Amino acid sequence: MRIFGSKKKDGEEEAAAAAASSSEAPDEHTRLLPNRLDSEARFLNADDPAVSPYNLWNVRLARFLTIIFTVVTFAWWILQLISAFVTPPTVHTRGAAFYSFGYATVSLLLLLATLLFFAVPAKSVRLLCIIMSVLLLLDIIVSLAVERVRHEERWVGIVSTAWTFLMSLWAVLVDRIVKWGKAEEEERLTGRPETRRTLGEWSEVAASSIIVLILDVTVFLMTLNLILRSIDTGLGAPGNRYWVDGDKYQIHVYCHGNKTDASGTELPTVLFEGGEEPVENGLWQFADAAVENGTISRYCFADRPGFAWSDNAPSPLTAGMASDALSEALVEAGEKGPWVLVSAGVGTVYTRIFSSRHGREVDGLLMIDPLHEDLLDRVASSRRGFFLWLRGVISPLGISRVSGAIFKGRSRGDRVWGRSITSDGRYLLAKLQENLVADSLSKREVISSKRIQNQKTPLIVISSGEKIKSDGAWQEKQRDLSHLTQNLIHWDIANHAPHEVWKVLEGRALIEKRLKQLVHGN
Structure with missing residues (x-):
């Protein structure tokens, strides 16, 4: 009876142990199968979802x-x-x-x-x-x-x-x-x-x-x-870069020539402002030639933020903010007026603001096929802005720039300020910034500048004949800009010149002739 009782007790203990074992929470190794070394284990199919x-x-x-x-x-x-x-x-x-x-x-x-x-x-x-x-x-x-x-x-x-x-x-x-x-x-x-x-x-x-x-x-x-x-980066900037806007970014400024002409007469410095592209792409060569032949004695230009050797500025960037950055960079460079301002296309918007804020230092305005503030909606179109952003997004790939360097022999100058700049991310960001505020903040700034513009400032407007013939609104606005001041010297139309008037012989000769009048006062 003791032996029987002992066997019964052992069976009850084994059952209790099994129940206790089965009541334990399964972990990742026990909840599906017993140990795989157990000869009695049954394995799952490889396609079973539990095999994961x-x-x-x-x-x-x-x-x-x-x-x-x-x-x-x-x-x-x-x-x-x-x-x-x-x-x-x-x-x-x-x-x-x-x-x-x-x-x-x-x-x-x-x-x-x-x-x-x-x-x-x-x-x-x-x-x-x-x-x-x-x-x-x-x-x-x-x-x-x-x-x-x-x-x-x-x-x-x-x-x-x-x-x-x-x-x-x-x-x-x-x-x-x-x-x-x-x-x-x-x-x-x-x-x-x-x-x-x-x-x-x-x-x-x-x-x-x-x-x-x-x-x-x-x-x-x-x-x-x-x-x-x-x-x-091995292509050194011709001028120097100067910190602006609380040392947030740098603006490149370049000056060349003497303050006086051959006779010792002190002449105003010509300050160039580029249009849709940097000054270096066309106007720089024109300026050098003008110094050599005595049309002008000295000139300066500064790259707008994101152009050529200048850094990009934080967004948003209005025309007035860019003009203030130019003023600050000129002061840092030790450059002072008097100035004769020469600008082209959309660059005339920036020049007009600069002129209104430095009225007594400006001896003349020469605007080449200028953009009227009423047409800034063309610069600010949403479609144009979207494609600028899209081109900017893919610009880090450098497809056009790399292929141009490898297969077309494009130089560093082409990429920094020349033909390839339109595919550069810095330039595209600058144009996108311009697009975002052109018909709002920048337009208000240029309208305000019109009200405070010195009306005695000598003014010359040179318009593109091709642009006027193809765009009736452009002709009307060119006429309106010829009344920017009360001292209009000339409004010329270069009949066979494109928007970039200086790119044809007729346009270059006309610009040089009128520029000489402003600088020498005759």
Whole structure:
């Protein structure tokens, strides 16, 4: 009876132990199957949804961190997107904001692709991410090593590049973690790691590889463009750069010639303002020739923010703010009037504001096919603004600039101030800033300048005959601008000249003739 009672007691203890064991909370290794070394264990099919790397806590942690990084990157991407339109405090790049926005876009797309194809690791993706990280590391080195690039990008561009570099390494690490977790769970739950892939998995591998390959090509082009920018920094500015607006950015000022002519007579300095393009692209050569033949004795010009050797200014930037920056740069350069102001196209808007604020220092105004304030809506059209922004977004790829350098032999001068400048991100940002406020803030400023303009200032207007013939409204507004002051000397029409009047012989001769009248007073 004792033996029987003892056996009964042992059975009850075993049952209680089994019940206690079954009541324990299962963990990631016990909730599906017993230990795989148990000979009586039954394995799952490889296609069973329970066979998943998400069973492991470190895989889930990697996904959680990827989501966190994606949210942070998205917030940074939004900040860079906004900065082209309204620059937040301390987030100003002296180069185009499009470069840091480009790197932020690459890192955001890479993280989204990592999340989308998280459970399907691929060797091709890892290899492509490693290539990307090498290119990004080169970008970081160049950005830090080249002084001018470092000056333009500031901490914003360097942080964007470094973050993208770290995210490319993170994508490699995540892919490795998921690959290990997938093999671990397949061996535990099915008895062996699965080497085959379903059609759906192969499709995901192909899609993720194509996306990362496109990002690799994007980074490669950005690297080439960055190298090209670094090479262009070797083209020294002819003048000097001066800090303006509380040392936020620099304006390039160049002056040439003497204050007096050959007879010792002191003459006013001619201050040139470019139109749609920098002064260097046409008017600079004209000014040099005018000094050589004695038409003028001395001239200066300054690049507007984002043009040629000048830094980009924070957004928004109005015509009045740009004129104030010019005034500040001239003072820093030690340049004083009297001035004869020569401007063209949209540049006449800036000159008119400058003239109204420096009335006693201005001895004459010569406007070449000027833009009337009533036509600023053409500059401010939403369609034009959208395409400027779109071209700015793709400008970090440098497709036109790199191909021009390789296949067309374009020089550094072409890229800094010449034919290739229209595809440069800094120039595109400057034109976008102009577009955003042209028909609002800038228009109000130029209308105000009209009211306080010194009416005794000598005025000459030279209009494009081709522009007048093709645009009736343009002719009417040219006539109106000829009454800007009460001292109109001449209103000339260069019959066969385009909008850039100085680009034809007839236009150059007319400009030189009228400029000589203003400078010499005859």
